[in-house]
Amino acid sequence: MRNYLLRRLFQAVFVLWAAYTVSFGVLYLLPGDPATIMAAGGGDASTVTREQTDALRHQYGLDQPLAQQYGTRLLHALHGDLGRSVQSGTPVTRLIAQALPTTLQLAAAALLVAVVLGGALALLASWTRSGPLRRLLLSLPAAGVSAPTFWVGLVLVQLLSFRWRVFPAFGDEGFDSLVLPSVTLALPGAALIAQVLARSLRTALAEPYIQTALAKGAGRARVLFGHALRNASIPALTLVGVMTGNVLAGAVVVETVFARAGIGRETAAAVTVQDIPVVQGVVVLGAVAFVLTTLAVDLIHPLLDPRITTTTDRTAVAA
Amino acid sequence: MPGSRPPAAVLASAVVLSVTLAACSSTSSSSSPSGADTKPHAGGHLTFALGSDPLCVDPHQAATNDAVYAARGLVDSLTDQNPATGKIVPWLASSWEVSPNATAFTFHLRDDATFSDGTPVDARSVKENLDAVVQLGAKSIFGSGYLSGYKGTEVVDAHTAKVTFDHPNAQFLQATSTTTLGLLADASLRRPADSLCTGPLIGSGPFVLDGYTPGKSVELSRRANYKGGSGQAGHTGPAYLERISFKVVPESGVRTGSLESGQVDAIAGVAPQDEAGLRSQGEKLLSRPNPGVPVALSANTSRPQAGDIAVRRALEVAVDRKEVVDTILSGSYRPATSSLSSTTDDYRDNAALLAHDPAAAERILDAAGWKPGPDGIRAKNGAKLDLKIILAPNFGPNQSVLELVQQQLKKVGIGVTLRVLTIADYQQAQKSGDYDLAWGNGTRADPDILRTAFSSKLLNLSHIHDTRLEDLLDRQASAADPAQRAAYVADAQRRVLEQAYQIPVFEMTSVYALGSRVHGITLGSSSQAQFYDAWLS
Numbered sequence: 001m002r003n004y005l006l007r008r009l010f011q012a013v014f015v016l017w018a019a020y021t022v023s024f025g026v027l028y029l030l031p032g033d034p035a036t037i038m039a040a041g042g043g044d045a046s047t048v049t050r051e052q053t054d055a056l057r058h059q060y061g062l063d064q065p066l067a068q069q070y071g072t073r074l075l076h077a078l079h080g081d082l083g084r085s086v087q088s089g090t091p092v093t094r095l096i097a098q099a100l101p102t103t104l105q106l107a108a109a110a111l112l113v114a115v116v117l118g119g120a121l122a123l124l125a126s127w128t129r130s131g132p133l134r135r136l137l138l139s140l141p142a143a144g145v146s147a148p149t150f151w152v153g154l155v156l157v158q159l160l161s162f163r164w165r166v167f168p169a170f171g172d173e174g175f176d177s178l179v180l181p182s183v184t185l186a187l188p189g190a191a192l193i194a195q196v197l198a199r200s201l202r203t204a205l206a207e208p209y210i211q212t213a214l215a216k217g218a219g220r221a222r223v224l225f226g227h228a229l230r231n232a233s234i235p236a237l238t239l240v241g242v243m244t245g246n247v248l249a250g251a252v253v254v255e256t257v258f259a260r261a262g263i264g265r266e267t268a269a270a271v272t273v274q275d276i277p278v279v280q281g282v283v284v285l286g287a288v289a290f291v292l293t294t295l296a297v298d299l300i301h302p303l304l305d306p307r308i309t310t311t312t313d314r315t316a317v318a319a
Numbered sequence: 320m321p322g323s324r325p326p327a328a329v330l331a332s333a334v335v336l337s338v339t340l341a342a343c344s345s346t347s348s349s350s351s352p353s354g355a356d357t358k359p360h361a362g363g364h365l366t367f368a369l370g371s372d373p374l375c376v377d378p379h380q381a382a383t384n385d386a387v388y389a390a391r392g393l394v395d396s397l398t399d400q401n402p403a404t405g406k407i408v409p410w411l412a413s414s415w416e417v418s419p420n421a422t423a424f425t426f427h428l429r430d431d432a433t434f435s436d437g438t439p440v441d442a443r444s445v446k447e448n449l450d451a452v453v454q455l456g457a458k459s460i461f462g463s464g465y466l467s468g469y470k471g472t473e474v475v476d477a478h479t480a481k482v483t484f485d486h487p488n489a490q491f492l493q494a495t496s497t498t499t500l501g502l503l504a505d506a507s508l509r510r511p512a513d514s515l516c517t518g519p520l521i522g523s524g525p526f527v528l529d530g531y532t533p534g535k536s537v538e539l540s541r542r543a544n545y546k547g548g549s550g551q552a553g554h555t556g557p558a559y560l561e562r563i564s565f566k567v568v569p570e571s572g573v574r575t576g577s578l579e580s581g582q583v584d585a586i587a588g589v590a591p592q593d594e595a596g597l598r599s600q601g602e603k604l605l606s607r608p609n610p611g612v613p614v615a616l617s618a619n620t621s622r623p624q625a626g627d628i629a630v631r632r633a634l635e636v637a638v639d640r641k642e643v644v645d646t647i648l649s650g651s652y653r654p655a656t657s658s659l660s661s662t663t664d665d666y667r668d669n670a671a672l673l674a675h676d677p678a679a680a681e682r683i684l685d686a687a688g689w690k691p692g693p694d695g696i697r698a699k700n701g702a703k704l705d706l707k708i709i710l711a712p713n714f715g716p717n718q719s720v721l722e723l724v725q726q727q728l729k730k731v732g733i734g735v736t737l738r739v740l741t742i743a744d745y746q747q748a749q750k751s752g753d754y755d756l757a758w759g760n761g762t763r764a765d766p767d768i769l770r771t772a773f774s775s776k777l778l779n780l781s782h783i784h785d786t787r788l789e790d791l792l793d794r795q796a797s798a799a800d801p802a803q804r805a806a807y808v809a810d811a812q813r814r815v816l817e818q819a820y821q822i823p824v825f826e827m828t829s830v831y832a833l834g835s836r837v838h839g840i841t842l843g844s845s846s847q848a849q850f851y852d853a854w855l856s
Contacts, residue, residue: 036746039460049464049777055457088374088533089458089513095533154572162576169577170368170568172535259568261534269372269534274743 008298012291019287020077020280024070027276034086034274035062060086073280082284083277085270092281095266100285102172103262106254107247109182110189115240117186118193125194126201127224138198144191149250153184153257170259181258185250189243193236200232207231244293248286359839361541361559363855367848368568368577370588375516376531378501379452382460384829385587387498387847389537389565392526392558394501397426397445399549400493400764400844402607405664407492408550411440411502411523421489421799428478434504435527435542442480444502444523446472449482451508452500458512464771465494487797489804490767493664496844497764523547525558525851537565552851553839559854571715575832578602584837584855587848589830590715591649603833606651607846608826610663610764612772613655614720615823616708616756621782624706625755629687630733631819634756635673637680637731638724644825647719651830655823658769658815662826662846665766665808672816673823680731689732697732705734710758711745714827721758724824749780760827764844766808770796773815781820788814 035056057063061072073083082092118141125137157180161169171177204210205228213223251264263282270278373386381390397412412426432440449472452462468484475481484491494500504521518528525545529538540562548555566583568574571590577583579600589597594604616634618625625631640654653661656670689697689704697704710717718739725735735756740748748754757780761768770792771777775784791811798804815821829846839852 030743033743033746033750036750037743039457049771051467052457052460052463055463059457084513088516090517090533098533157573158576161582162580165580169573169580169582171566256569257573259566259570259573261532261567265569266534272742 008295012295015291016284016287019283020074021070023280023283024073024276027274027279028066030274033057034276035060037273038086073277077280077284082281085278086275087270087273087278092277095278096263096281096285099261099263099266102260103248103251103255103264105172105178106181106185106251106260106262107244109178110185110247110250111240111243113182113186114189114193114243117190119197119236121190121194122197122201123224123229125198126205126228127220141191141195141198144187144194147187149184149188150253150257152187153181153254156180156184157257172260172262177258177260181254181260184257185247185254188250189246192243193239196239197232197236200235201228204228204232245290248289357856359554359559359852359854361557361854362561363559364562364564365560365585365837365850365853365855366564366566366583368566368574368583368586370569370571370574372534372567373531373537373565374533376518376528376537377512377515377520378498378503378522379448379455379459379462380512380516381498384845384847385567387845388587388850389528389531389539389563390498390501391524391843391847392539392563392850393520393522393524393528394498394503395432395440395523395525395547395549396497396501397428397495398492399551400496400664401551402662402842402844402846405764405844407496410496410547410549412495415492417489417492417799419799421487421491421797422485423481423483424491424495425475425479425481426495428480430478431546432523433544433546434502434521434523435544436504436506436521437544438504438506440502440523441477442474443477444505445480445482446474447505447508448502449500451503455512459499461494461497461499465491465497465500489796489798490765493765493767526563529562535567539563539565548851553841554852558851559839560850563850578832578834581834583834585831585833585840585848587829587831589832591647591652591830593832594649594651594830597832601835603835603837604651604830605833605840605842605848606828606830607842608653608660608662608828609760609762609846610660610844611768611827612658612761612821613660613823613826614714614758614760615655615658615821616724616758617772617781617821618756618819619752619754619781620820621752622755623702624704627687628819629683629689630704630706631822633680633683633731633733634728634822635816635819636676636683637728637733638822638824639675639727640673640824641675642727643720643723647716647723648825649830652828653826655825658812658821658823659766659808660826662764662844663766663768664764664844665805667809667812669813669816672813677731680733684732691732695729695732696734703734704732705736706755707736707738707753708756708758709738709740709745709748709754711740711742713742717758720824752782756822762827762845766811767796769808769811769815773811773820783820785814785818785820788818 035053038056039052061069076083084091085095121137121140125134128134157169160166160180167179168177210223210227213227251262252268255262255265256268267282369385371385373389375381375386376389378390378394381387395411397410398407399410400407411428411432413429415424415426417424428442434440452459453466453469455462457463468486468488470483470485473481502523507515507521517531520528525542526539527542529540531537541558541560543557545557568577571588574586575593575597578586598604618631620626644652644654656668657666659666684697689699692698708721710721721737725737728735749757761772773783773788774792775789788811791807791814795804795807795811798807831848833840836856838856839854841849841852843849
C-alpha cells in the first residue's frame, strides 16, 4: 500500500509538471502578444505606441528568452508563487483563492440538484404503473441533454427573475443567488443520471431476485428502494464522478450569464487577453483537482464493491 | 479559422432579445412620474451594472471606461473639460499658463482642497502624482502617453506647480482633466503600484473606496468633508449619493433585464438591439459618441490594392453610412463625418468628403483603370479587386455592419473578404500587415489621437509616409494657442480624408440606461458616466 501511494504521488507530481509545461508551451504558441493586448485594452492596436508595448514587455519579463522565462516561472511556482495577473497585478494565488469558493459552491449545489432531480425522475418512472406517464417521464432526459446550457439559463432568468422576480438574476451572495445558476448547470447532468439510472433500474427489476423478493411478500416500495435501487445505482454513481469535470466546464458559461465571480469566468477572461500567469494557475488548479479525484475514486472503489478489489494494488506491490 | 465562430455571449444576447420581446407585450411597468420629487437631495444607494470587470480601480492605471466610472469618483483632477465645448475649465487648479511652445505648464491651485485623509492638496501633491505616473511606466497605459517627454515638476510655492517637457506637448493640458492624472494622497502613492489596483486608495474626489472585489463589484461611499466640484459640475460640496455599488454583469441581456425588473438602478453598455425594448419599458437612455477616431476601416497602404488612392477614395464614397446606422445600429449612433468623431475637441465636419455617391466611386475606379470583370468585381492588369478586411468581435454588431458594407461595396465592383479574428489574432494581423483594411476605433477627447494613429514616427500600422500630414501633426502638438492648434487639427483631419488613409463609418457611442428614480448622471468628455451630481428620487 505504501509503495502504491508513493507511486501515485510520483504520478501526481508528473501530471502537475506536465500540465504546467504544456500550458506554458501552448500559451506561447498562440499568435497574440500579451503586451499589445494589454496596451490596447482589448481593442484596436493602431493607437498604441511601440514604446508602450516594449515597456510592458520588459516590465513583465516577456522580452527574456523563452527558456529563461519558463525556468524562472517554474522555480517560483515550486515555491507556491504563481506570479501576478498581467491585467490587474493581483497575485494569481489570491485571485484563485477568491474565485474558488464561489465555483465550489456552485459545483456542489449543481451536483446535488442533478443527483436528486435525476434520481427522482428515474424512480418515479420505474414506480408508476401508467404507461403514458412513464413514457413522458423517460422522454424528458433527452430534452434536458440537448438544450444548450446558456439557453436554459437565459430562459430561467427571464421567467424566474425578470418576470416573476423570485430570484436575483446575478451575483454570488446568499442562497437565493445560487438557485438559478445551480439548476441551470445541473439540468444536463440530471438528465444523464435519469437516463442511466432508469435503464439500470429496468434491468435490475427484471432480475430473478426481484421475483424472489416479491414472492417472499416484499412490497413494491421495498423492492424498488431496497433491492433494485441498490444494485442499479453503481453505474449512476460512476457517472457522478465523470460529471464533476463537466460541471466545472459548464461553470464558464453559467458564471458569465449569472455574473458570478468564479473560476470559470476568471479563466474565460484570462484566456481572451492571454493573461498567461492566471491561465497557468487555473491549469495547475485543474490538474490538482484531477489528481485528487482520481486518487479518491481509486481508493474508494474497492470499498464499494469488494469484487473490484486491489487489482491495481497487487500489480503495484508486485512491481 | 479560430475566430470565425461567434462567441457564446453574442448568441446569448440574441436569445435574450427574442425572449425579452415576447415578455414586453404582456408586462407594462408604469414608471411613476416623480412629481414633487424633482429637486436633488442627499442620500440613497445607487446600483450600477458594468459590462466588464474594471480590473484596476487605481485612477492612474484604470484602462477602461468600466474602471473609470469608479475611479472618477475617487480623484479630482487639476482641470476638467466641458464635454459640450471641449474647453478646459478650473478644478483643483483655479488658473494656469502654457508657455508659447507648449513645453511648460504652470498651475495655480485652490487652497481649500484636501484628500479624504485630511491632508491638503498642494503643489507638492501635483509633483508626487505626476512623478508616480511616470514611475508606473507602461502600467499606466494612458499616463505614459500623456506624460511622454516629462522632464519634471517644479514646486514654485505651496500652491503653484510648473510641469515641463523636453518637447512641445500641447495635449498635456487636456490630459490634466483626465482621471489618469487625478490626484491621490501620499499615503497611497507610497504603496507599491501592484497593490493599488484593488485599493485601499486615498484620493481627492467626492467618493471614497470601500472595496473592490475583482470580477464582482466596486463599492464607493460619499465623503462628507468634500469641498470641490469642478468648474462645470451642477453643485459644490459633498456628492448627493450616500453609496454607489458597481456590479459586474457581463451578459448584456442580463443587464437589460435586471434594470427592467428593478434589480439595478442603471446600466452601462446597452446593446443596440436592446434600446427599443428599454425605451418601451419607460427607462431613460443616455448616450454620447466617444471622442477620438470613429469606427473606421484603416488602410494598410503598403499593400498594392489598399495602397492605391483611387481604391481608397472610392471606398470612402461607396459606403452608405446612414444605411449602416439605420439598419444595424440604433438611434443613439451617428454616421461618421470626419476622421475625428464629433465629440472630439477641434473636430470639423467633413461630411461632404464622405457623402454617399456610388456613381462617383465608379468614375474614380474607371479612371484609375479598374474595369468591371464578368462577375461584376473590378480588376486591373489581371488582378482582381479583392480587399481583405480584418475585424475582432469586441463590439457586438461589428460583423453585421461589415456584411452590409460588403454588399454596398459590391454594387460598385469592389470585392471584400471578411476575416473575423480573436483580439489576439487581430492585433497580430495588424502588426504583420497581412490585411488591406483593419476595422477599429480609438478613444481620446484630445485631437492628438490623430498623431498617435497616423504619425509615421509612432507605431504607424497603416505604413503612411506623408510629410505634409506629419508636419500638421507636429505643429498641432506644439501649438500653445488653442485657435492656432484647432486650425492645424482641421487641416490634418481633412488631409487624412483626402488621402483616404482611413474610411470612417460610424461614431462609437457609449449608451447607458437609467431607471426612473435616477437623476443627474452626467457624461464626461470621454463619454464616461459621472456620479457627482447624481441623486435618487
